[in-house]
Amino acid sequence: MARKYFGTDGIRGRTNEAPMTAEIAMKVGQAAGAHFVRGDHRHRVVIGKDTRLSGYMMESALVAGFTSVGMDVVLVGPMPTPAVALLTRSMRADLGVMISASHNPFADNGIKLFGPDGYKLSDADELAIEALLDAEPQLAVSDHIGRARRIEDARGRYIHAAKSTFPDRLKLDGLRVVVDCANGAAYQVAPDALWELGAEVIALGVSPDGININAKCGSTDPAALVTKVIETRADIGIALDxxxxxxxxxxxxxxxIDGDQLMALVGTSWGRKGLLRGPGIVATVMSNLGLERHLQGQGLSLHRTAVGDRYVLEAMRAHGYNVGGEQSGHIILSDHATTGDGLVAALQVLAELVESGKPAHELLRQFDPLPQLLKNVRFKGGAPLEKDSVKKAIAYAETRLAAAGRLVIRKSGTEPLIRVMAEGEDEVLVAEVVDSICEAVKAAA
Structure with a gap:
């Protein structure tokens, strides 16, 4: 069934334009609440958000929606997505909601939903909620309207949980760490957790004003982090989104250092320690071929999925893996979290750094990646990938790469973009192939 509201990672769009309006957010609360009100206990939803200006509006609309159908609301304020997943499960809530558009600019926002187990909702649950969105809501009678309350110790709960994933025998004493929180949801918890473990912390992106989230900072733009690491002679820099x-x-x-190198580090290290479950790790079709070859050299395999951390997690759960992720930096360590967790992944990297005694530039370069190029082409509408001219350009590019490389072309699930990626032994050929396809898409869009 075609989806009207949900994409690959919840509901997302430009604020005050459908589907990211207060009206629709309230309906999401009513629909999701109605779907998860099961049994006669007091039902509860945990709602967190990042630091976007529109977060207040969306939060209020969701609270109105959930309480109107009889669900109690627990508000935790600005918190990482994995913290909301964790708190949903630990508080025995029926549902968790994260208000965020992740790495997108401040003008966008989104709604991510988690089930009582802390995992993102299944396709079946999302489709059921979609069906209820366009139906008349079943409002609670007056004395069954939900209540809302804000808890003040949510940050401490998450910090404690994140720190518990770091080996007890290790400390970060003497380590100078620059952390860039992207003026986002982790602007308080990430520096505090690192400091409590003993690191000398230099914090960037910790002054959110509602519009500077992800703006020239964080994992999507690490230039400022690079400058600060060199300027302060830090041992390592960490960028979150x-x-x-x-x-x-x-x-x-x-x-x-991208997610491929980090997965290689954690996966091979856990393999040596007997902590790795499954024959290797899970990554998407976007991960570099160099990662696959490196793992094979270690006697491990790479299970590839479609792009999106939900597909990585589905494969991990289906086949028993405990390490997976994306080149873009979503690292899922299912022994510790039910979704990607930048802070928890960073702590595993820091543990390896402390244990190895090596400088970061030696430890983190796990393999030599093949030349790879990714470009995005924005389009206004239609289906440019269905045009004959684009299909011919893709077929010709595949012929040129032959067995010496890979070509991955897909439509973004969160933005009106066509993503064109190629990799191979010949860097010049890779660039020519990507450019030719991008030009064909532009002409057809």
């Missing part, structure tokens, strides 16, 4: 479910690292020489 707006809702802190994504991690990118900068080593002590200022090199940017």
């Amino acid at each position: 707006g809702d802190a479910d994504r991690l990118i690292v900068v080593d002590d020489k200022g090199n940017v």
